[in-house]
Amino acid sequence: MHNDISEILFTEEQIADRVSEIGAAITRDYADAADEGIVLISVLRGAAIFMADLARQIELPCEMDYMAISSYGNGAKSSGVVRILKDLSSEIEGRHVVIAEDILDSGLTLTYLLKNLASRRPASLEVATLLRKKTLAQAKIDCKYIGFECPDEFIVGYGLDFAERYRNLPYIGILKPEVY
């Protein structure tokens, strides 16, 4: 285990199993759309690893597109301001869209993204989030696919960073408070 991590919350194996289950659920749920397939949209940079793994567990035609949004900068707290750093490469009008997010925390990012993408009139729009923090603020965001509920700690790994570090840890763990 990395020296800056106090506890591993989800191991590499637990994550792989859950991602595989979510992929199977998406494959089932969109079976009627097997001809046109779906568009997976990952929210850079945190969700890139989750989406890469999830896409390989979906047995449907699956386009992958990317949007870059940042609300946290390099700090440990959300700035409260969402910025689009990179928009989608393709149109999503009339498509079945699934947003892949690494974590739903305050809900600021997803609230913004759902509103923004809905205005482009996709055929359907759902969210797959690997992690969801149990806090009141995000309770009203409807996520069809949730990997794990997690405690309100500063967690890193499997895409999640602190100041751009720790994204490449294969597991998800709690960062020691003295590090941030």
Ligand code: PRP
């Ligand atoms: C993190 C995380 C989610 C978002 C969740 O992204 O990857 O996208 O915050 O927090 P929220 O629900 O409070 O909005 P961040 O803005 O740190 O950018 P990153 O993905 O590049 O790390």
Ligand code: MN
């Ligand atoms: Mn993010």
Ligand code: MG
């Ligand atoms: Mg971040």
